[in-house]
Amino acid sequence: MRILIFDSLSRKKQEFIPIDANKVRIYACGPTVYDYAHIGNARMAVVTDLLVRVLKKKYKKVLFVSNITDIDDKIINESEKLKIPFKELTDKFSKIYNKEMSSLNVNTPDIQPKATEHIDEMILMIEKLIKNKCAYVMNNHVMFNVKSYKHYGTLSRRTLEEQLEGSRIEIADYKKNAGDFILWKPSKDQQPGWNSPWGRGRPGWHIECSAMSKKCLDTPFDIHCGGVDLTFPHHENEIAQSCSAIEPNSEPEHFSKYWFHNGFVTLNGEKMSKSVGNIQLVNDLLNKYSGETIRLSLLSAHYRQPLNWTKDILEQSKKTLLRIHKNYEKIKVNDFEAFDIKKNEFYIEFLESLFDDLNTPRALSIIGKNLNHVTTKNQEDKQKIAHATFEALNLLGLYSNNKRNIHFDDSLIEKLINERNVARKLKNFARADEIRQNLKKKNIEIEDTKEGTVWTKLK
């Protein structure tokens, strides 16, 4: 079965053919850790996590690297504001980030390199760029000369002239061209800094990804991921640096073969921004919704489409999840071992839709379609559907077997349910309804079925 992915560099849906089928290599630009993660960070993490999960269905070995940016001006500003060392801030929020992402069933990347632990690699790459005459030193800054790279603009489809037209920035005195960007900048005494051939300073934003992807994956690697907004300037600059460090004017493909960009999460149709104050933090959402509900909401639209984040989307996902789990659990499962998932037509159809550029809405519709009318289907199909659903939910990261919350006392619930059933037999329906109401208050929903009363924890 072929895997298709949309490649932003060629702007086409392409068949994914790894450089080395024995070792697929992916890099994703990770978070800058100075605050809680927002839902947009989560979308990128969930989508790339799914991409990796899907690739693992076909390829035995997939190496996934996603960095942590732990040195940056935003970090410096925030640590100064809080009067704490920057390291304390970044340690705190990288831990929080990983914890939150794991609540969303995002697997930790195989390697999660930190910028501050790769300063040497960055310095070496900058030296190489200077040697290749693609970078220059001016006023204690090391700058990349965008005019030195003839493929500059290939990814974002804009020429140097075009981007300067709309540019709202003045040309700083340390730049030769308006588009030139910082590789290394000086740090003031009280600011974090590292010794370098150009004095005590710190790296620019883009160089870390070039240095770390080279170190952890080697170039060229297969897929480079990130949010669409990173296309320009971040990814464009990464290409320029990484390729120029290999050899001046080497092709963008010498860095990464495919480029994978996820769309934005919007709020009321607009991008989240701190100034507007419409940031949705994962942390806050997790107080009200389960990680799976949030994850499903993020996967309910195709990854390249904009996703408008509303309360409705969460409520709907919550319902959908509940329905899927309930229906799934109603099927009496024999033994999955007796069935070959690779020959399960329900599962194959599901997998095909994910292999087609991660079409999650279609994949989800297939789960729903299979589960529909499942009670009327024959025993063999029921088993197959149960098996397919189990595998599908696992792949999507939506399966949770700790649905029954440990904070609740199962025996108490059972006791109340028994009491209610006694009341029902005695036709004391007032008492029966009262018990149901009480359970509802504890977020326990009950259903009377032919097999008896079953209960579900709502979250």
Add this chain to the structure above:
RNA sequence: GGUGCGGUGGCGGAGAGGCUACGCACCGGCCUGCAAAGCCGUGUACACCGGUUCGAAUCCGGUCCGCACCUCCA
């Protein structure tokens, strides 16, 4: 101004020349002490204007509208 993405039924959201997904909501029915779930059934679509075609939501041209990027951003 430049670059890109998009406008699908009440809502969410796939599809991409003929088979008109899927979910939620609505409506009718079965079932039920009542619920819920389930089952059976019904309805409402492809921004607009032209063109190509036997046939267009899907292709081509134009128009309008929305969003993003060009400044830190997932």
